[in-house]
Amino acid sequence: MTVVDMAPVDHSTINKNIEAILQLEEDDERQLPLLHRISHKVGWFVGTTSFVIIEATFVLFWLSLNVVSDRPFDPYPFPLLSVVLSFEAVFLTSFVLIRQNTMDRQSQRRNHLDLQINLLAEKEATNVLKALHDIAAHFHIQLSSEGQSKELAQDTPVDRIAQDLRSKEKHS
Template sequence: MLPRPASTRASVKNIDAILSLEKREEEKLALHHRVFHAIGSFVGTVQFIVVQCVVVACWIAVNAFFADHALDSFPFPLLATILAFEAVFLTSCVLIRQNATDRILEKRDHLELQINLLAEREATRSLRILQKIASRLDIDDEDCRHDELASETSVDQIARDLQERENAGAVER
């Protein structure tokens, strides 16, 4: 097998780190949360719909065709009660799973923001070095002299500008 290029090895390492982080977060969940996650995951599948339809059809068939010994005769009030309870329970499971997913996504967004800020700082530093090299080599480029990309980006200023634009957009609506 051929050795992987360095960029691919770095990508694999990054992917492994993210997967490891997500696995640790999942392991922190209490057992009942993991059970709710599993139920919430299963509910959103075609298999669940098939199982649900088969169970309801069998319930109706058994109670309709064996009316003499029916546990739940037409209009099937027990079935309706069970399905209503199931709907509430499954909705709760899905919401619990969604809340946990939202927390994970918020953490991932925060991590992504931190990485982007570091990348921006590195790019700014690289541009400054390139400008110094160009200056020492007497390369005259008017675009490089006062390049705003080579100056530090103020995250606070960007946040204030964003807030002002959002507020102005809310006023216009």
């Protein structure tokens, strides 16, 4: 069995790419208005177990104050607690939705970036295949499955593929 020596992974490139992505995300966060950044922090915190523990502690404290006290400020069935929790639910839902909308926009930008990178990689692969065909022709080398490789060496009609995809989506 032949062992092929693989080139080592260039960790500096990987680290540089990670840093660039993190920097883009930090820049996006900094460009948000202050109220948006605050709502993101609140929306993030609401999704933690710490929030659940704090919320449960608050409700238990409220209930115990009103059950044990001789003069409860919110007697059973605790209508004031219901109003407070409903009000809180409306605001927290809004914060979570604001955060989700921003995450959706980030996801759309990432998808667009992925598409652009894939299109560039496709163009590079096409150019490499064209060069391979030119080299093979120059040295009179017959390539196996030449029909398929010639087809792959052609520019990819992205607009036609996208139209085909849309028409198939409409029919399914």
